[in-house]
Amino acid sequence: MDFFHVLVVLLESTIRVSVPLVFAALAGLFTERAGVFDIGLEGKMLGAAFAAGAVAAVTQSVWMGLLAAILISIVLSLVHGYASITQRGNQIVSGVAINFIVAGSTVILGEAWFRQGGRTPALGEGARFQTINLPGADAIRDVPILGPIYSDLLSGHFLLTYLAFAMVPATWWILYRTRFGLRLRAVGENPGAVDTAGISVIWLRYRAVICCGILCGFAGAYLSLAMTAGFVKGMTAGKGYIALAALIFAKWRPKNVMFACLLFGFLDALAIRLQGTPLPFVGQVPVQLMQALPYILTVICSPASSARPSRPRPAAYLM
């Protein structure tokens, strides 16, 4: 039963670290399906995490923090939208610019406002998300196999965790079962046709970008209001890029995106778990290799599918 216990713990932390990836990758799904490439997921997430941490610390309200995160993330999305949709600038350059602006300003503003070395003050009970115990979780904890799966693996997560996984079918439904979704996919694959049908390409793409902003806002809020109690500088640590890689790996499909994010999350959790423990046959693995593992695997995994024809081919892809 020891192996089973380890597995449950590992999967539980997989879910925990996958949540921001799921939000961010779904956010990227909306814009990329609409033909706007977005390398700025990282920056939006970081900006949202800072806004959430700062506002929640000042107002002592977790909801105000969440709202601020979403607002900031939408504003950053609109900057990206203005540059890449209205001005037809280079989308990658615009995304990179946003990442830098956010990386610098979160540190400068955080230091100027709170003077804690780029952190926001630690949040108390009411100012961050609490875990939710599903009904009956305590009652069946002792049941073998099912008990731990239900009580430890599925129960005891944050509201945002459940929201993230609920967003997967929701995104699928929006994209494949609504008129908005159909048009959104069409504008990515053939903007000319959408234009001919008398639908505004620009307004559609702006709406896609706003959807991306909302989801990145949730991702950032999760980092600073749920996973940790406050903002730490550079806390996204490449998650935005990993989410992007997961999105490409999953060929821009919601269900696959979720599994890709869980895979990357699992590797991350495994890397944390294996630090300092010698492996059979290999011996002690240097901690740096374990830290680099998610990035190495992203390189190995992400490319294979991006050259396939199923990739959406928006006219506005520049590079």
Added chain:
Amino acid sequence: MSTPYAKLPGWVEYGLVPLVNLAVAFLVAGLVVLLVGENPFEAAYHLINGAFGRGEYIGFTLYYATTFIFTGLAVAVAFHAGLFNIGGEGQAYVGGIGVALACLWLDQVMPWYVVFPLAILGSAFFGALWAFLPGWLQAKRGSHIVITTIMFNFIASSLMVYLLTRVLKPLGSMAPQTRTFAEGGQLPKLDWLLSIFGLNVGTAPFNISFLLALAAAFGVWLLIWRTKLGYEMRTMGHSPSAARYAGIRESRITVIAMMISGGLAGMMALNPIMGEQFRMQLDFVQGAGFVGIAVALMGRSHPGGIIPAAILFGVLYQGGAEIAFEMPSISRDMIVIIQGLVILFAGALENMFRPAITRAFAVRGQRAAAVVQTKGA
């Protein structure tokens, strides 16, 4: 929006438009200074004073500029081939291995002018190696070069921590760095160059790699505009389909352009390692690889634009240190913001002010034409 812009005079196209974009970027940066509760004019004063106030300060400004010329050229070469190499940071970091190996091997027995060429080759080799894999993955598997180069930055960072804490560190030492190089691993300063202008370079590490950077800039100009390879790279950058139609092998150009780009980024390591620290330390690149993106965009990927752009960022780095000293709430991270704003306004939004400027010149042109007509009548 899709109508082509009227042709502007050269000095407007390459002078005024970038300057207007730059001015807006600094205006927004000034707003951030206001938001922090400081006076932007005072910050600007400390910036200029810190960068040019004394011969020593100028030496530091040019020292930083040297670094940014290398990384700016690296990004520019890839840009010409239509590739966005965002991994200059990692390539420069890994390039440091080549410099360190050359110095550790020969510094005690050979003079600097023997070690230096070997270190150049070593740094370019390791930098190119680190850029080869993303280039190869893009060429063979169609993986997105932006994502792979970003991942390689993270991997480089872990690799270098491993090497500096386990392999390259001298026995019995705790600090994650190589031993200090002897005479042969130290580049001579360019104090004579500044003393021509009556300036005393003082302790500034302004060294001979500045001349190498200028030579590299000339070399890049030759490569891009005067060789067959450069022509093929530019063709691919402008129109991949035209390049394919002309029989240019895309995968070959992708890999070669990335390796040249990585080699130039790697050569950046010469400046801090052999020119200032005389040892390889953790995080010696300090974001210079990313600054290269802003420098290349501002300099419009032309060596003639990259050198002034690199000097401007040298001013920001050196003057920024002075601002951080005088105004503690404005730390070095302010430069990251300015960098992002420059990338935004000089890169993604480069055409934002162009219609207005074009209109202004069109009006002027019409007036001039009207004057000629009246005179003619």
